[in-house]
Amino acid sequence: MTLSSARSCKVKESMPESSARQQKSITSFFKNTAKAKPSRELDLSVPGLSMIKDFISRQEEIQILSFLSTQNWRTDLNRRVIHYGGSYCLLPPRHASAKERQRIENDIVIAEPMPSALDFLISRMIEQRLYLEEEKPEYCIVNEYTDNQGISAHVENFKFGEPVCGLTMGNGDWMRFHELTRPDDGSVRSGKAAKAERTGHKQDVWLPPRSLLVMRRDARSNWQHQICRSWRGRRLNDDWKRISLTFRVGART
Numbered sequence: 001m002t003l004s005s006a007r008s009c010k011v012k013e014s015m016p017e018s019s020a021r022q023q024k025s026i027t028s029f030f031k032n033t034a035k036a037k038p039s040r041e042l043d044l045s046v047p048g049l050s051m052i053k054d055f056i057s058r059q060e061e062i063q064i065l066s067f068l069s070t071q072n073w074r075t076d077l078n079r080r081v082i083h084y085g086g087s088y089c090l091l092p093p094r095h096a097s098a099k100e101r102q103r104i105e106n107d108i109v110i111a112e113p114m115p116s117a118l119d120f121l122i123s124r125m126i127e128q129r130l131y132l133e134e135e136k137p138e139y140c141i142v143n144e145y146t147d148n149q150g151i152s153a154h155v156e157n158f159k160f161g162e163p164v165c166g167l168t169m170g171n172g173d174w175m176r177f178h179e180l181t182r183p184d185d186g187s188v189r190s191g192k193a194a195k196a197e198r199t200g201h202k203q204d205v206w207l208p209p210r211s212l213l214v215m216r217r218d219a220r221s222n223w224q225h226q227i228c229r230s231w232r233g234r235r236l237n238d239d240w241k242r243i244s245l246t247f248r249v250g251a252r253t
């Protein structure tokens, strides 16, 4: 036995059992919290709507939020927003007149590409069979809602493919769904979304922190979704904040 290995044996021998146990539990704490254990995809009360709970772990949530805090946010909307992969909310509606199209297209702001910090989320969505490797999300919009901020009722623009996936971080919140009498692609910006005819049937869906909401078929084209500004729970906490990441793919041609 060399001197150094003898020394290390001695150190090992003299380490009290309780410290060794503590060390082991710290190691396993980090092992357990580092990677999420997503639930299976659970169907919700709106047709085509499902959810994966614990899609990310707390540590991954902290990692994403700290990355986002270094990014350039748009502040010209009623809430802070980041677009990655194209500023598609400014794309013209499908049936826009040539004049309207030109006006809107002139407004297009080219967004940053999808950042590599979000790659692990995209890989996980592929692992969970939400997307195919060759049709992975190209677009992501980050929305930040504080106390009294929301998003008006709208359907997912028909230009996008399926599914549309939304990750909730920070605080959980309710999302309200309104059933339409027929699919209606009117945008919020044009004011057409507000005029879409509703059946009067609505559903409130709770979005827990770190969950992924998955919208397909009717849930995205026949039901509008909305984040109301005035849910009471928010007022109980001055630091209330929800940050969502919505991932989209282009429609198949």
Ligand SMILES: O=C(O)CCC(=O)C(=O)O
Pocket: 141, 143, 151, 166, 225, 227, 244, 246
């Ligand atoms: O915050 C959300 O989860 C919804 C975001 C959304 O609907 C949108 O950006 O179009």
